[in-house]
Amino acid sequence: MxxxxxxxxxxxxxxxxxxxxxxxxxxxxxxxxxxxxxxxxxxxxxxxxxxxxxxxxxxxxxxxxxxxxxxxxxxxxxxxxxxxxxxxxxxxxxxxxxxxxxxxxxxxxxxxxxxxxxxxxxxxxxxxxxxxxxxxxxxxxxxxxxxxxxxxxxxxxxxxxxxxxxxxxxxxxxxxxxxxxxxxxxxxxxTPIDLSLPPNDPEKEDYVVDVVLKYLHAATSPVILVDACALRHHVIDEVHDLIEAAGLPTFVAPMGKGAVNETHKCYGGVYAGTGSNPGVREQVESSDLILNIGAIKSDFNTAGFSFRTSQLNTIDFHSTFVRVRYSEYPDINMKGVLRKVTQQMGSLKANPVQHISNALPEHEKDSSNQTITHAWLWPMVGQWLKENDIVITETGTANFGIWDTRFPAGVTAISQVLWGSIGYSVGACQGAALAAKEQGNRRTILWVGDGSLQLTVQEISTMIRNNLNPIIFVICNEGYTIERFIHGWDEAYNDIQTWDVKGLPVAFGGKDKYKGYKVTTRDELTKLFATEEFSSAPCLQLVEVHMPRDDAPAALKITAEAASARNK
Missing domain, CATH: 3.40.50.970 (Thiamin diphosphate (ThDP)-binding fold, Pyr/PP domains)
Incomplete structure (x- = not known):
């Protein structure tokens, strides 16, 4: 009825x-x-x-x-x-x-x-x-x-x-x-759902644009700094147009990694305060105007609040307000403002930017050391990555290490820098790999520590069940390295049970649906990177990368030291 x-x-x-x-x-x-x-x-x-x-x-x-x-x-x-x-x-x-x-x-x-x-x-x-x-x-x-x-x-x-x-x-x-x-x-x-942003008040938007342009034209060494909310609030096209038109030195914060084309002539690297490359730090902190787009100034995103920039030299663009120096303009979305600034700015004073590459540090170039260290690893990862890859890094050594790579064009970077929930990256890898498959099978690459893996390892089963083919690198360094650097270097609570990592998919019923590798030397990893079949990601692949327990990227050490001091 x-x-x-x-x-x-x-x-x-x-x-x-x-x-x-x-x-x-x-x-x-x-x-x-x-x-x-x-x-x-x-x-x-x-x-x-x-x-x-x-x-x-x-x-x-x-x-x-x-x-x-x-x-x-x-x-x-x-x-x-x-x-x-x-x-x-x-x-x-x-x-x-x-x-x-x-x-x-x-x-x-x-x-x-x-x-x-x-x-x-x-x-x-x-x-x-x-x-x-x-x-x-x-x-x-x-x-x-x-x-x-x-x-x-x-x-x-x-x-x-x-x-x-x-x-x-x-x-x-x-x-x-x-x-x-x-x-x-x-x-x-x-009738489709209207997903368009509510328009800014035209008069207010034009006023804010005029104020931004006033300071932009007066600046002698302006730079652009892009962060995560530029990605989250759908202004990447506006950001790219701004970079192209302005020709200004452009940097990203750690959470903004992948937001801009890192092969662009204007790209200058990752700015993370004292965790930055020295040349990056000098150019950003000496600038007389920073166009700061979508910033999230958390502790891990600033290497322990080590940004040395002044609000007097900063214009902040956000989804709900724009702040010009110390004057805040609420209820204004950055999307329309950025578009009009690009259209109206004309020529600007643009300083050159240092070239960013994936070259090994000088002390690593001719080293006969076969130990896989972070200083050696991350430039090599940057050389191996391809256009349009998806790169996921766990909060820990991997997340801080990826700062030292220069991405090819179109790379998507995924990390949980602010929330930092241990094990997040394994689940996120499953979701990202599925989205990549739906988009045409972009490579999905995960870097996760052996400790973090143990919290969410079951999702490897879900990857097998859904016929996904990510490449998972597990950094095997005997436990929670980032925690060790914060507190309890030799304490049992930072240790883990050692697993046969590369054999895990067998337990999940994936015996014939994956390949496992174990690398302990630089030559072994270099050879693996050079293997065409491996790099083509034909199936789920799991790689144990054995590294020293006491080695970590410099930025992690700086951030951990700051966290330790705050905790006391």
Missing amino acids: VDIATRELRQPVDIAEYLFRRLHEVGVRSVHGVPGDYNLAALDYLPKCGLHWVGNCNELNAGYAADGYARVNGIAALVTTFGVGELSAINAIAGAYSEYVPIVHIVGQPHTSSQKDGTLLHHTLGNGDYNVFANMNKGISANLAHLNNTYDAATLIDNAIRECWIHSRPVYLALPTDMITKKIEGERLE
């Missing part, structure tokens, strides 16, 4: 189908998560909406994977179940919120009548409170919606997806079991 409300609908569609078709519309092709009895019926709708179910090993890993997928694809979707599932994912969602990563988190909830009656169901706290977990997510979500009624479900879905995209942060959608099959108006699916 069809109820009256359904008969009045012109194009009836189930709520779950409406939601998943909207996700497909904005570019999602794969959905991460873990099945649970409160979301199972919703998962039945994925195939008919053109979506692939990934099926992760646990919700935390699924959240990390959705994060990695979103950084490559632009947006991601995650499905968990009420209570136990969503709380397992909450750390990953908090990381995505912290680092401006758009994830639509769909939580399967109990029947609305059970919630209303406070029924004592499994996965609850046993106190009848069905809002407690949603409230936990409120502070780490750009939008939170309960799809409890048919009359506003479509509006709530559309608004949540728009907020996710505009703010580049997670949103939370609660979908009760009885609402999955409820009918709503499907006609509105014919």
